[in-house]
Amino acid sequence: MVGLTVYTFLVNKITVGVLGASGYAGRELCELVARHPSMELMFASANSRAGEHIRAAGRSVTLVAAEDARLDNTDLVFSALPHGTSAQWVATAAAAGARVVDLSADFRPGNGTPPCAATGSGRSYSIASVPYGLTELMRPQLQGANIVANPGCYPTAILIALAPLLARSLITKGATINVSAASGVTGAGFTPKPELMFAEVAEDFRAYAVGNEHRHLNEMRAVVSDLGGDNDILFTPHLLPVARGILATITVPIDEPLAQPLALWREMYRDEPFVEVSDAMPSLRDVVHRNVVRLSVVQASNVRKPTLVIVAAIDNLMKGAAGQAVQNANVIFGFPEITGLPA
């Protein structure tokens, strides 16, 4: 029976479209879809670069305008469009009958009402009805879902790191969780910006959105609250002079010291193929081009109140975007979750 199921997945590929395929996340998606044994890339869309070609798994793919994409002929659509633009296309694709994984923030928790509903279809989607695709924590809600809101890159690393503490209510109520995190420049997207030019970024390191102003905060606050936390998050992102990767250092006040800090994470993520709990502190080299969150935890010395320091690393374009989107699609369609993903 298992053999027959696997055979069916390999022979009957689902048809897949990628909106925003000329962007960083979209290109990564095309590559993963083209290599996925149960997916067939049907279209890849672009805006200003429609008509150009990209390469996916060694073959040339012509980018079409989103308006020309055959949404009605597609089982699954990944939307890697900018926030605000994505919601309308997500609703249109869902109304055309496709399952959709949205990589933008439009349907994520903490982001208010999406700017549109499906036009003319009679179907509309509210944020409340769209499950949040932090796969390891939300798996049951994702199976068979019509639309999934793929998490942001920073929230993926930070929420996976905090979840075991939240599950056991171990974080001091009302206390502030401090997060200092750094991302490579692909996190800012492909659109050229002077501050992201090579000479501005190389051999430098700087903070941005200082003062707790980053747009991922709402998402993290909403999910921490949903998971039972009663905490502020003070989040300071930095720009790293590398192409890809995120490293987050998370300082968490707890009521009582933990005898074996790592045991909690090992227990919760024991059966998770894409979460690695390690004795050694993770670095970007451990995770780049892989669909994993790798983390370690220590108790802080030389402070009066019990405090944990968690360090988590991900590839922003893989577990932080395209990899997790494919992981969620595997769950939606009932494929083995690791299918087509570099562990």
Ligand SMILES: NC(=O)c1ccc[n+]([C@@H]2O[C@H](COP(=O)([O-])OP(=O)(O)OC[C@H]3O[C@@H](n4cnc5c(N)ncnc54)[C@H](OP(=O)(O)O)[C@@H]3O)[C@@H](O)[C@H]2O)c1
């Ligand atoms: N980069 C990351 O690390 C990351 C991580 C997690 C989530 N995300 C999310 O994923 C989405 C894509 O991010 P990205 O970094 O890949 O962005 P990007 O590199 O700027 O790419 C954006 C894509 O959307 C297309 N596009 C822009 N405006 C459009 C419009 N009005 N109609 C149709 N297509 C339009 C662009 O086409 P043209 O280039 O042809 O104009 C391009 O293909 C965003 O919502 C982002 O927040 C990104």
